[in-house]
Amino acid sequence: xxxxxxxxxxxxxxxxxxxxxxxxxxxxxxxxxxxxxxxxxxxxxxxxxxxxxxxxxxxxxxxxxxxxxxxxxxxxxxxxxxxxxxxxxxxxxxxxxxxxxxxxxxxxxxxxxxxxxxxxxxxxxxxxxxxxxxxxxxxxxxxxxxxxxxxxxxxxxxxxxxxxxxxxxxxxxxxxxxxxxxxxxxxxxxxxxxxxxxxxxxxxxxxxxxxxxxxxxxxxxxxxxxxxxxxxxxxxxxxxxxxxxxxxxxxxxxxxxxxxxxxxxxxxxxxxxxxxxxxxxxxxxxxxxxxxxxxxxxxxxxxxxxxxxxxxxxxxxxxxxxxxxxxxxxxxxxxxxxxxxxxxxxxxxxxxxxxxxxxxxxxxxxxxxxxxxxxxxxxxxxxxxxxxxx
Numbered sequence: 001x002x003x004x005x006x007x008x009x010x011x012x013x014x015x016x017x018x019x020x021x022x023x024x025x026x027x028x029x030x031x032x033x034x035x036x037x038x039x040x041x042x043x044x045x046x047x048x049x050x051x052x053x054x055x056x057x058x059x060x061x062x063x064x065x066x067x068x069x070x071x072x073x074x075x076x077x078x079x080x081x082x083x084x085x086x087x088x089x090x091x092x093x094x095x096x097x098x099x100x101x102x103x104x105x106x107x108x109x110x111x112x113x114x115x116x117x118x119x120x121x122x123x124x125x126x127x128x129x130x131x132x133x134x135x136x137x138x139x140x141x142x143x144x145x146x147x148x149x150x151x152x153x154x155x156x157x158x159x160x161x162x163x164x165x166x167x168x169x170x171x172x173x174x175x176x177x178x179x180x181x182x183x184x185x186x187x188x189x190x191x192x193x194x195x196x197x198x199x200x201x202x203x204x205x206x207x208x209x210x211x212x213x214x215x216x217x218x219x220x221x222x223x224x225x226x227x228x229x230x231x232x233x234x235x236x237x238x239x240x241x242x243x244x245x246x247x248x249x250x251x252x253x254x255x256x257x258x259x260x261x262x263x264x265x266x267x268x269x270x271x272x273x274x275x276x277x278x279x280x281x282x283x284x285x286x287x288x289x290x291x292x293x294x295x296x297x298x299x300x301x302x303x304x305x306x307x308x309x310x311x312x313x314x315x316x317x318x319x320x321x322x323x324x325x326x327x328x329x330x331x332x333x334x335x336x337x338x339x340x341x342x343x344x345x346x347x348x349x350x351x352x353x354x355x356x357x358x359x360x361x362x363x364x365x366x367x368x369x370x371x372x373x374x375x376x377x378x379x380x381x382x383x384x385x386x387x388x389x390x
Contacts, residue, residue, distance in 0.1 A: 003095035006083045009102050013076050016109045017069075023116035026069055029062050036062060061124075061185060068112065075105050115186070117362040122223035123189030127182040128293040129221050133175065136215035138206045141170030143215045146350060147198060148178050153352030160184030165286060166260070166273040172206070179273060179290065181224060188223040193361035195221040196323030203329045212329050216322065222293040232292045232299070240264040243280060263287045270294050324357070326350070339364040 020026075036059040039045065046052045079101040086094030118124065131147050133140040148164075155162040161183040168176045182191055197218050204213035242262045260275035261283040272294065274286040326346060327333045334349045334357070335342035341360035343349065349357065 003086055003090055003092055004099070005087050006079070006095075006098050006102050009106075010076060010080050010083060013079075013102065013105055013109065016113070017073055017076060020069060020072070020109070020112060023113075024065050024069060026066070029066055033059075033062050033066065068108075072105060072108060072112075075101065079105065114359065114362070117359075117366055118186050118189040119366065120189060120192065123186055123192070125188045126184070126224040127188040127191040127221055128224045128290045129180050129182055129191060129194075129219065131175070131178045131180075132218045132220070133170070133177065134216045134218065136213065138170060138172045138174065139200070139202075139204050139213045139215040140217055141172070141174035141176055142206070143174070143198070143200045143217045144170070144176070144178060145174035146200070147217055147219065148175070148180070150350050150352060150354070151180075151182070151194075154354045155182060155184070155352075157352050157355075158184060158190075160187055164276065165290070166262075166275045181290075188221070189362075190358055191221045192365075193358045194219050197321050199322035199325045201325065201327045201329065220294075222290075222297040224293050225289060225296070232296050234265070234288070234292060234295065238266050240266060241284065259283060261287050263291055265291055265295065268295065268298060270298070336361065 036055060039055050040059050045055065079098055082094055082101065083098045085091065086098055129151075131144045133144040136143070152162050163181045163183065164178060165181060166177075166179040168178075170176050182188075197216055200215045200217070201212060203210055207213055240263070242264075244260050244262060259280035260273065261280060262271060262273040263284070264271050270291060272287045272290040274283040274290070277283045277286055323338055324334065324336045326349070327335075328346060332344050332346045333342055334344075334346050336357055339357075339360045341357055343356065345353065
């Protein structure tokens with residue numbers, strides 16, 4: 001009895017393994033590993049907690065990449081041996097097991113190859129994010145809460161940590177704004193796809209006439225830096241620091257004193273705030289870190305605009321400027337305006353199923369030779385001026 005020979009499939013997997021050696025920079029990682037191991041074993045490492053966290057995080061990432069690369073190589077070798085025996089002995093059970101191995105290895109390569117799409121300078125970092133509702137009344141504020149829930153569920157699926165640092169309650173429902181940190185490997189690389197204006201069309205639960213309402217909410221994304229001074233110089237005279245009593249479910253340790261901090265950068269008008277740390281000092285430190293991230297992103301956008309010769313005011317955040325539309329009525333569709341990727345599974349997307357949309361943006365961005373989102377990497381300046389009835 002003849003059994004299927006998986007030789008061709010295994011040769012393709014070996015080729016993908018060779019490509020992975022390049023985009024994972026395996027040679028550089030093998031050189032870097034002993035350096036990180038030596039540094040992580042220093043007895044005084046934790047005298048500088050931020051540096052210690054950076055070292056241990058990099059060590060974990062390097063170790064994981066090398067282990068995965070080596071394991072894939074070993075699994076391909078095992079599959080080759082099993083395939084050879086199955087073909088020589090016409091062993092149907094051996095052929096079935098080879099097929100299972102080939103399919104499993106191929107799926108792991110599909111996931112691994114996504115890493116080759118993270119080519120931005122700061123893609124490996126955590127992300128500072130803000131969701132800001134616009135006018136559209138209560139619908140826009142409710143939409144901001146829906147987006148936060150969507151990102152929280154997506155983060156849980158990927159094993160990321162989403163930490164809300166500050167929020168402002170809406171007038172009737174939802175939030176007028178939410179600031180959060182997304183922590184995980186390539187968190188910023190993933191979230192770059194979300195920077196811009198998100199449009200929701202639905203029958204408004206807040207409209208007594210049952211009309212369709214269009215609401216716009218802006219999402220701002222920047223890379224997070226533990227050390228403020230390493231990336232951007234912020235002068236104290238340019239800051240206004242206000243303290244206030246925190247409100248809302250900002251985190252496990254929401255303050256009951258006036259220790260929440262809001263920082264306004266006077267030259268740019270950028271505002272950051274934090275309310276869920278244990279002390280005013282810690283809240284200020286975290287707000288400064290988020291301010292540094294937004295200032296750096298603003299500077300990067302200015303440089304990109306200068307290089308491209310782009311001048312004038314930033315495009316208005318409102319109707320026609322959305323990066324993605326979520327339509328619940330009169331039909332169901334989520335469509336990304338940049339990549340043209342669309343899906344009718346709006347419940348799945350709002351439930352955290354963002355990977356297909358994000359992956360399509362990553363591939364589109366690389367194909368377009370873009371290092372930053374086409375919507376610009378600077379701060380979203382304002383929410384839409386009008387909400388529209390559809």
